[in-house]
Amino acid sequence: xxxxxxxxxxxxxxxxxxxxxxxxxxxxxxxxxxxxxxxxxxxxxxxxxxxxxxxxxxxxxxxxxxxxxxxxxxxxxxxxxxxxxxxxxxxxxxxxxxxxxxxxxxxxxxxxxxxxxxxxxxxxxxxxxxx
Amino acid sequence: xxxxxxxxxxxxxxxxxxxxxxxxxxxxxxxxxxxxxxxxxxxxxxxxxxxxxxxxxxxxxxxxxxxxxxxxxxxxxxxxxxxxxxxxxxxxxxxxxxxxxxxxxxxxxxxxxxxxxxxxxxxxxxxxxxx
DNA sequence: CAGGACGCTACTATTATCGTAGCGCTACAG
DNA sequence: CTGTAGCGCTACGATAATAGTAGCGTCCTG
Numbered sequence: 001x002x003x004x005x006x007x008x009x010x011x012x013x014x015x016x017x018x019x020x021x022x023x024x025x026x027x028x029x030x031x032x033x034x035x036x037x038x039x040x041x042x043x044x045x046x047x048x049x050x051x052x053x054x055x056x057x058x059x060x061x062x063x064x065x066x067x068x069x070x071x072x073x074x075x076x077x078x079x080x081x082x083x084x085x086x087x088x089x090x091x092x093x094x095x096x097x098x099x100x101x102x103x104x105x106x107x108x109x110x111x112x113x114x115x116x117x118x119x120x121x122x123x124x125x126x127x128x129x130x131x
Numbered sequence: 132x133x134x135x136x137x138x139x140x141x142x143x144x145x146x147x148x149x150x151x152x153x154x155x156x157x158x159x160x161x162x163x164x165x166x167x168x169x170x171x172x173x174x175x176x177x178x179x180x181x182x183x184x185x186x187x188x189x190x191x192x193x194x195x196x197x198x199x200x201x202x203x204x205x206x207x208x209x210x211x212x213x214x215x216x217x218x219x220x221x222x223x224x225x226x227x228x229x230x231x232x233x234x235x236x237x238x239x240x241x242x243x244x245x246x247x248x249x250x251x252x253x254x255x256x257x258x259x260x261x262x
Numbered sequence: 263c264a265g266g267a268c269g270c271t272a273c274t275a276t277t278a279t280c281g282t283a284g285c286g287c288t289a290c291a292g
Numbered sequence: 293c294t295g296t297a298g299c300g301c302t303a304c305g306a307t308a309a310t311a312g313t314a315g316c317g318t319c320c321t322g
Contacts, residue, residue: 018231020184023163029279029309032154045300053151056280061301085234092230095223100153103216160278160310176269187311192270 025070030055030063039090042081156201161186161194170221173212
């Protein structure tokens with residue numbers, strides 16, 4: 001099950017080329033958030049729901065379906081988890097965490113205490129894992 | 132949940148930490164697409180509209196406003212263009228292009244003619260520019 | 263002046279998302 | 293056995309986001 005097939009287009013976006021399909025998938029609300037929250041460790045449905053700040057189950061399920069169709073997440077014993085493809089994607093978007101933290105600090109002058117660290121730790125953790 | 136107050140929040144998402152705010156912003160439809168299409172060179176309003184495949188002007192304008200508020204895009208003589216911050220972000224998501232192309236190719240064996248090249252050229256171009 | 267492109271705004275129709283309630287299941291305690 | 297609790301998920305009405313089309317005012321060029 002490939003990346004969003006060029007056939008399954010969504011409203012308006014004429015999803016022709018791969019990049020458009022991808023941007024389209026990631027452009028759906030919570031898609032990136034789910035990817036992000038599954039990045040470090042698997043999570044159960046309700047767990048994921050909590051991590052995302054109380055996302056409604058209908059949407060969570062719908063998004064999970066999208067991501068499963070795109071072969072980004074799979075379902076294992078421990079719950080939902082990223083596939084190889086999902087992990088690759090996660091690795092790509094990972095820098096967003098550190099970047100947003102530093103940028104936010106610069107912009108609003110107040111990074112949330114602990115947040116920057118936790119984000120950077122995440123990045124660090126993955127880097128170590130991949131080494 | 133005590134929270135900082137980053138960008139403007141949207142429906143439901145309790146946009147707390149910087150990363151959530153960012154994922155929220157990028158999670159809006161066409162946000163990534165606009166970023167992507169502005170990556171290489173500036174574009175006028177209608178030009179951008181065409182590049183995004185006929186996105187409706189109301190949404191385009193709304194998204195541009197969001198991105199301007201987030202200091203990602205600015206408006207210059209030549210049209211809309213990425214700010215420094217926007218370029219940083221673009222640099223982060225740039226690999227998505229090549230990745231989606233290769234993944235798509237692997238998945239259904241046929242990259243859209245011309246697309247893969249154009250994507251890779253984009254990456255190449257930026258790399259040269261930054262070197 | 264006509265014609266065209268531009269940046270947008272206004273408006274309605276359609277869709278996506280939210281929020282809550284709740285079902286069927288398992289586990290585990292009383 | 294009964295109760296309580298968590299789980300994965302579905303259903304559904306309410307509401308916000310997006311699509312799509314039309315068009316205004318402006319600046320050009322001819």
